[in-house]
Amino acid sequence: MVAGVRFSSVAFSAVLLATACNDVDVVAPTKTAAPAFAVYVPPPGEGGVVCTGYLKARAFGGPAGYIDYGHLCETALDIISPPLQAVYEDGHTGPYDLTVEFSRPVAHLVVMPVDIWHCGADPGSITAYAPSGASVTLPFTADASDCGVKHEEHNVYYFGSGTLPQSLVITSLDSVTRVVIRPTSDMSWFSSVFYPDRVVTSEGFVGTVYLLSFREPVTAASVVIFKAQGPNAGGSFTTRSGENKLSLAAGVTPATLAPTIQWEVVDDPDDAVLTFEPNGVTPAFGPTVDASVPPQDAGRWAAIPHRGKLNQKSLALRVTAAVDGSGTLIRSTPAVVRQDEIDTVREEYIELGLAPPGRGQFTGEPPVEVGLNTGDYGVMVWSNAFTTVLNALRFAWTASWQINSQYRNPVHQKWHVGSETNSAHQYSCAADLQTFPPRVDDPVTHERHFRTVQDSLTASQYWTALADLADRQGFIVEPLKASNIGHVHVEKKAC
Amino acid sequence: MLRYGAFLALILSAGRLEAQSRVDSLVALLDSPDWRVRAGATFALYVDRDAQIPARYGPPLDALFEREALASNERPEGSESYGEYLLQLTDVVLRLRDPASLRGMALLGIQTSVAAKQFVAQQGSTSLGYLDEAWATERTARSSVMATWGIMLQQFNGLLSREQRLLVLSRLLSGADSEPVGFARAAETVPLLEAIPLLEQTAASTPFDIVRQRALDVASELRPVRGTATTATLLDRLGDWRGAVCLGAARARQGACEALTNILADASQHAAAGRTLPARNALSAFANRTEAAFREGAFTALERDLLAGSARYIAQRL
Numbered sequence: 097m098v099a100g101v102r103f104s105s106v107a108f109s110a111v112l113l114a115t116a117c118n119d120v121d122v123v124a125p126t127k128t129a130a131p132a133f134a135v136y137v138p139p140p141g142e143g144g145v146v147c148t149g150y151l152k153a154r155a156f157g158g159p160a161g162y163i164d165y166g167h168l169c170e171t172a173l174d175i176i177s178p179p180l181q182a183v184y185e186d187g188h189t190g191p192y193d194l195t196v197e198f199s200r201p202v203a204h205l206v207v208m209p210v211d212i213w214h215c216g217a218d219p220g221s222i223t224a225y226a227p228s229g230a231s232v233t234l235p236f237t238a239d240a241s242d243c244g245v246k247h248e249e250h251n252v253y254y255f256g257s258g259t260l261p262q263s264l265v266i267t268s269l270d271s272v273t274r275v276v277i278r279p280t281s282d283m284s285w286f287s288s289v290f291y292p293d294r295v296v297t298s299e300g301f302v303g304t305v306y307l308l309s310f311r312e313p314v315t316a317a318s319v320v321i322f323k324a325q326g327p328n329a330g331g332s333f334t335t336r337s338g339e340n341k342l343s344l345a346a347g348v349t350p351a352t353l354a355p356t357i358q359w360e361v362v363d364d365p366d367d368a369v370l371t372f373e374p375n376g377v378t379p380a381f382g383p384t385v386d387a388s389v390p391p392q393d394a395g396r397w398a399a400i401p402h403r404g405k406l407n408q409k410s411l412a413l414r415v416t417a418a419v420d421g422s423g424t425l426i427r428s429t430p431a432v433v434r435q436d437e438i439d440t441v442r443e444e445y446i447e448l449g450l451a452p453p454g455r456g457q458f459t460g461e462p463p464v465e466v467g468l469n470t471g472d473y474g475v476m477v478w479s480n481a482f483t484t485v486l487n488a489l490r491f492a493w494t495a496s497w498q499i500n501s502q503y504r505n506p507v508h509q510k511w512h513v514g515s516e517t518n519s520a521h522q523y524s525c526a527a528d529l530q531t532f533p534p535r536v537d538d539p540v541t542h543e544r545h546f547r548t549v550q551d552s553l554t555a556s557q558y559w560t561a562l563a564d565l566a567d568r569q570g571f572i573v574e575p576l577k578a579s580n581i582g583h584v585h586v587e588k589k590a591c
Numbered sequence: 592m593l594r595y596g597a598f599l600a601l602i603l604s605a606g607r608l609e610a611q612s613r614v615d616s617l618v619a620l621l622d623s624p625d626w627r628v629r630a631g632a633t634f635a636l637y638v639d640r641d642a643q644i645p646a647r648y649g650p651p652l653d654a655l656f657e658r659e660a661l662a663s664n665e666r667p668e669g670s671e672s673y674g675e676y677l678l679q680l681t682d683v684v685l686r687l688r689d690p691a692s693l694r695g696m697a698l699l700g701i702q703t704s705v706a707a708k709q710f711v712a713q714q715g716s717t718s719l720g721y722l723d724e725a726w727a728t729e730r731t732a733r734s735s736v737m738a739t740w741g742i743m744l745q746q747f748n749g750l751l752s753r754e755q756r757l758l759v760l761s762r763l764l765s766g767a768d769s770e771p772v773g774f775a776r777a778a779e780t781v782p783l784l785e786a787i788p789l790l791e792q793t794a795a796s797t798p799f800d801i802v803r804q805r806a807l808d809v810a811s812e813l814r815p816v817r818g819t820a821t822t823a824t825l826l827d828r829l830g831d832w833r834g835a836v837c838l839g840a841a842r843a844r845q846g847a848c849e850a851l852t853n854i855l856a857d858a859s860q861h862a863a864a865g866r867t868l869p870a871r872n873a874l875s876a877f878a879n880r881t882e883a884a885f886r887e888g889a890f891t892a893l894e895r896d897l898l899a900g901s902a903r904y905i906a907q908r909l
Contacts, residue, residue: 449631451638495801515671516627518634518679526675550798557799560734560772564805567705567738568776572682575702576731578674585674589682590640 194277201227201271203425208263209236209280212300215243217282219261225274232268236261236280254289270425317353317419317426321346324415324431326389329455332436333389335411336446340389342433344377346417353419354383361387364412364432370396371411389413394447397507403463403472410435411443441473444506448517453477461503468502472512476503477524482591486527489569489586493562498530500583526587531558535582544582555581610641618648621655626667629655630676637679649689656684656692660699678703685710690717697721698728701735705742708735712743715750719758726762734773737766741777753834760835767793767893771802775809784817784825785832788900789893817904825905826859832901836894847884851877851898858905867909874906 205224213219219236242256261280266272288297323345326333333339342361348354358381363371374387392411400408412434418427435443438458445452459478461469469476482502490497504513504521520526533551535544546552559581563573566586574585620632636642644652659680667673681700684692685707692700693714698721700707711718722739725732740759748756763783767774771793778786790810794803817825833855837848858873878899885895 494804509672513671516630516676518630518637519672519675523638554799557772557802561801561805564734564738564772564776567708567735570705572678572704573702574674574678575699577702577729578677587675587678590638 194279196275196277198273201273203271203420205266205272205275206263207266207275207277209261212258213238213261213280214258214282214285215240215256217280220278220280222264222266222278223276224266224269224272225276226269226271227273230269232266234264234266236264238262251292252289254287257285257287317349319346319348319357319417319419319426319428321415321417321428321431324433326433326435326439328436328439330436331433332439333411333433334435334439334443334446334452335389335391336442336452339439342374342387342389342413342415343384344387344415344417345384346428347383348417348419356381356419357383358418358420359385359387360416360418360427361413362416364414364434366414366432367407367410367412367434368405369408369411371413373413387413387415392443392447394449397444397447398511400472400507400511402508402512406437406440409443410437410440437473437475441471441475441505445522448506448510450506450517450522453523466498466500468499470501471503471505471508473505477522479524479591482525482527482588485569485571485588485591486586489566489571492569493565495558495561496530496532498532500528500530502527520587520589520591523591525589525591526585528583528585529562530583531555531562531581552581559584611643611645613639614642614644617642618644618652621652626670626673626676630672630679633676633679633683636683644683644686646687646689649687649691652684652687653689653692653695656680656695656699660695681707690714693718694721694724697725697736697739698732701725701739702729702732708739708742709746711739712747713750715743715747716752716755718743719755723762726766733766733770734776737763737770737773738776738780741780741783744777744781754838757831757835757838760832761838764789764832764835764893764897765891771797772805775805779809779812782813782816784813784820785828785897785901787813787817788896788904792896822862822905822908823859825901825908826855826862829898829901829905830855830859832897836890836898843887843889844884847880847887847889850880851884854880858902862909871906871909874902874909877902878906 207222209220213236219238221233221235223231223233225231238261239259242259245256246253247256266275284299286297286299288295321344323343325331326342327339328334333342344359344361346357348357359377361374361377363369363373370393372390372392374389377385377387379385389411397409412432415431415433416427418425420426438455441458442452442455444450457477457479458475460474461476461478462474463469463471486499486502501521503524504519506517506522509515509519509522510517521528533547533555535546535555537544546555559576562584563576563586566573566584570588571586572589574587579585614636617632617635621629623629623632636644659677677699681696681703684695685700685704688710693711696707696711697718701711711722718739722736726736729736740763743751744756744759751759763774763777767786767789774786775790775793777783778790787810790806790813794806794810797803797806820828833848833851837844837851840848854873854877858870858877861867861870861873881890881895881899881902884890885892890898
């Protein structure tokens with residue numbers, strides 16, 4: 097025997113939501129308009145209970161007893177905690193799009209369907225509008241894994257035909273003034289329950305029910321960052337322990353929100369460097385916090401060309417402070433904490449596993465292809481001790497003199513020179529001194545060679561004599577066989 | 592390489608690690624078959640002024656150093672800083688001052704620093720064979736070998752027998768022509784007053800301005816010293832050079848040497864007795880006999896220039 101029975105799939109949830117509002121709170125749309133609800137949102141800090149209404153049993157087409165919503169005002173909304181709001185939609189003549197207007201912008205809006213989605217139907221969607229008019233449309237999703245699955249208990253079974261869709265969280269808008277809910281497309285269907293001696297088939301209706309959760313907005317707040325800097329001169333920093341701690345401070349109006357200031361420290365998107373971000377700030381909230389810059393990926397240097405640009409090399413983080421009292425997130429103007437040129441060079445040492453020179457050891461020196469600073473930066477490590485002894489060597493040497501290279505930063509040493517980072521050039525404690533006559537470029541092969549055999553012999557004697565003088569003056573000299581005749585490498589240990 | 596870099600970073604930056612543990616870790620890396628890893632560890636030890644390397648690491652370090660010294664003609668590909676690795680390794684090994692490192696130090700180390708040369712020279716007679724090996728096998732080390740011989744004669748003369756001293760003089764003389772810079776260095780260091788004629792000859796004949804200037808400079812330094820030396824001292828020194836030239840002499844060379852020995856003995860006796868003219872005549876005879884030996888092919892031009900030139904200088908001072 098097959099019996100037709102009507103039931104409401106929303107009845108069970110409506111009962112759970114019943115609270116203490118009354119009919120006068122209901123604001124119902126006109127008959128001719130699409131269902132819509134005006135939701136009163138109290139001003140900031142007021143809190144309280146908000147009620148709303150629904151189209152009362154208007155379109156379910158059956159006896160009212162089968163559609164037991166219980167109360168016109170189904171949901172009490174405690175906007176402090178937990179914030180809940182429900183609206184109902186006509187399940188018979190629909191689906192209608194439900195429009196919910198908020199008397200004030202709300203934030204952290206969550207829309208949770210509490211009706212049944214029928215397998216195969218369109219679960220619907222929601223479009224949220226910000227005060228600016230910007231909108232976002234998000235589709236509801238539903239888990240179809242139970243569809244057609246047989247459920248059996250005590251020899252009674254039925255086949256799964258629907259489930260609850262997933263909640264939607266409006267994250268891409270800071271605040272929302274209006275939402276339009278497009279309900280599921282299939283609002284009634286037949287389903288059967290198989291008893292040992294009969295099959296009961298009934299038609300189910302869906303009156304779409306949504307819980308709206310939101311928080312009241314903060315309206316008149318402002319946040320200003322007045323400090324965002326590293327510990328080094330000029331607010332610079334490195335990833336070296338002790339030099340990697342950023343100090344962040346902000347002021348907020350109203351001041352009572354200061355303890356709730358939250359911080360966002362992210363890679364600065366305006367440069368060509370991917371800077372690994374700090375793992376949060378300490379403390380997690382507040383007007384004054386610290387953030388530690390983590391170790392970076394040394395592999396990033398391999399792709400930097402000779403010289404390059406600072407915005408390809410300097411670590412930089414964009415800092416934003418925000419308050420989120422109980423509503424709209426209000427952000428400060430971002431501040432950027434960026435390494436200066438000296439710390440950018442020092443970062444190379446740190447990331448390549450070398451002891452970094454102190455900041456005071458650097459001096460401004462334009463980079464050149466041949467000369468003191470053959471590195472990638474406009475600064476170089478300066479060693480008074482080495483300069484003194486190198487000058488002494490120069491004055492004792494009576495022949496031609498040319499410093500090919502003294503300072504090379506580690507990345508230049510490793511990737512551009514094609515060497516290892518075991519060089520004293522990185523500390524300006526070494527110099528490559530040109531031998532004369534120099535090799536010349538072959539215009540055809542582009543190889544460098546001596547013009548004549550005599551030139552080669554002369555260069556050889558030059559090498560030997562200069563190396564000998566350097567040795568006598570206490571320099572350490574690179575052996576000729578491991579070097580080449582084109583230059584004499586001299587260095588001082590720990591200069 | 593990043594793993595290696597990260598490892599070094601750990602070692603360098605972790606002040607928490609005990610210093611000795613850090614040294615142990617770095618020395619362990621020197622066993623790596625990859626020279627770049629060895630170079631990284633060596634550099635870390637090199638720049639750490641306070642790193643104390645325990646003596647127990649002497650044998651493996653010495654062995655590594657000697658291997659590098661013997662293999663260093665085979666410069667690895669893409670090894671711009673390989674030379675720096677060698678000089679840094681020299682410095683690290685030198686800290687141990689282990690005589691077992693002598694071979695590597697003679698073959699390689701002396702090319703990098705005065706300290707290495709002094710260490711080798713300080714080993715006295717033990718190092719002579721290794722310096723000969725370096726001279727024979729490391730063409731580019733010859734100037735440094737000569738400088739080391741010079742330091743040996745100047746600072747550690749007492750560690751050599753007379754015959755060994757003469758041997759060193761002989762070696763220096765034989766290389767004076769091919770290694771004029773190294774010879775000038777040795778002449779300046781010891782000092783070798785009798786080298787002045789050779790330096791003058793070098794200055795007159797070399798096509799290289801730098802070598803000429805160096806020879807002239809050293810000769811200029813030595814002349815005042817020679818001018819203040821006593822005749823007896825100069826005669827003794829000439830006797831040493833004669834002995835050096837005549838080491839192992841045979842046939843015509845032996846005959847010339849015997850003659851020169853006798854003539855110089857006469858000159859010394861006359862000079863000691865204040866008989867100026869006979870002494871001067873004997874020295875002239877010494878010079879003439881030297882010239883004759885050169886003409887006979889018994890002496891080289893260098894030997895002639897040194898012996899005859901020195902004899903004539905002493906004669907004209909009498």
